[in-house]
Amino acid sequence: MKHYLTFSAADFAQDEEFLKWVKYPEQYPLLHDRWLRFLRDYPHKKEEVEEARLMILAVVKEKQLMPDDATQQNVWHRVQESILEMEDAPKEVMLWQRWYSKAAVVLMIFGAGWFLIGTKNDAPRLAEVEKEAVALEKYINNADVAKTIVLSDGSSIVLQPHSVLEYPRTFKPDVREVYLTGEGFFEVKRDVNRPFMVRTHEIVTRVLGTSFTVRNSEGGKQVLVQVKTGKVSVFKEKSNEEGAKDESVEGVVLMPNQQVVYERDQMKLTKSLVENPSVLIPVAKQEFEFSDAPIGDVFRVIEEAYGVDVVYDEEVLASCYLNASLDDVPLYDKLKLICKGINATYEIMDSHIIIYGKGCSEPVDDTNSTTQTKPN
Known part of the structure; x- marks a missing residue:
């Protein structure tokens, strides 16, 4: 979500996502869930949230028409100017006085009664928000292990x-959603009809x-996602409803x-190989024993x-053969030994292994591996 921790009530009242949540919680369930989580994680912001909600409700009129876009922008500009003036007022004022004064400005501007903010029935009350928040179980691992x-679907x-x-x-x-702070290893039970999503504050793993x-x-x-088996999609938290389910x-x-x-x-996602890649399929021990292997x-x-x-120039390295025992050797150590044997180097680029070499015109020996030009 945005930097809502710095938002005042006036900021919330002018925020597009906040307005959507207050107006149409049932139409935007994912957005609704995000705001519930925000209130659970940052209970000290409830006062500003409630104040902003009351400001919006103060200008609610049922069955009214929305003006054109240009008129809306003009009206909101006037609202913002009036609210900013009030932000500079003395702070020793009661909560109800603050929101009532700001709402009065909005009502004065919308005195003609034609600007639609939403309906009373659409806006969730804070008590209902807190009640719904209880629906989530919260497990805190305070142990040293x-x-x-x-979970209910069999995932662990x-x-x-x-x-x-x-x-x-x-x-x-239609969806399985959990929220994580810290580190967890997930084994998700497959369900093609219900994607499983892990949400942090900034990214979603689906x-x-x-x-x-x-x-x-x-x-x-940083936030890190590493895959052991299967396929995972990771994307930044969307500012609209389509992102997570689409x-x-x-x-x-x-x-x-x-x-x-x-x-x-930087709010940037960077893909790479894990630090210590593991063997994914059962490999016979002898498969990592190379004798005059191309x-x-x-x-x-x-x-x-x-x-x-593995990306390399097949023509340039066609004359290279390897004699080596690489069983029980981590991947990156395997690559170092192979490259040493063929006078090459390697680089990890994105999730690819790039091999740079000039070929094997002369034999090269190593205590762990050797390479040679195949004799005619």
């Missing part, structure tokens, strides 16, 4: 120490069924051994075992 939580989360998970007792018919880690350290500079909005797509980092200060075959084994894409 990880705890496993099993390994919640790390000092982390918080909020989730409903029963999921909605899956059907898979296993992945989300690390959202409170006060940290299947056409893929965001950054992650496969196993891939990760994305969200930089809070380098293309070596890279093929790497690709299939780790689910990565």
